[in-house]
Amino acid sequence: MFRKKRGNLTPRQSSIILDLHPILKARDIRFPTAFLIKAGINNRTVTNMMNGTAVQLNFRQLTNLCLSLNCTPNDLFTVRDMQLPENHALHALPVSGADDDLPTVAEWLAGKSVEEVKTILRGK
Structure with missing residues (x-):
């Protein structure tokens, strides 16, 4: 028997x-x-x-990523150039490149005093 060749596995420009x-x-x-x-x-x-x-991610890899990064699958995916209906559930995912200006933890903490950090850690 012949196996059917997979099609093009390059991700499309508009995709998740x-x-x-x-x-x-x-x-x-x-x-x-x-x-x-x-x-x-x-x-x-x-x-x-x-x-x-x-172009593909198996559940073992997804689980390892989520456990290692302490996140949910939604934190790992973004939407790129997709035209979606206004009420579509994929709007919950961020848009690709939208969070490029987020500071790192070290940058964010650099602007805080020790007392502010203690207050944040205590949850008050």
Whole structure:
């Protein structure tokens, strides 16, 4: 029997994409490749994820990412150039590139006094 060849696996310009940059920046992860490999994702897949060319993600990888980054799947995906109806549920996902100006944890803490940080940590 002949197996049918897979079609083009290049992600379309308008699609849901895996965008790890905002969560990695928010978690102040300075060496994302090493972090993701340590989380159990192979080197080639990590390269594709970081370049924005990943076209598939299995549940093991998704689970490892969520556990390692302490996040939900919605924190890992963004929408790129999609025209959606006004009431569509995908509007809950961020738009690709919209959070590029988010500060890192270190940058955010640099502007806080010790007392402000203590108050925030205590939840008051």
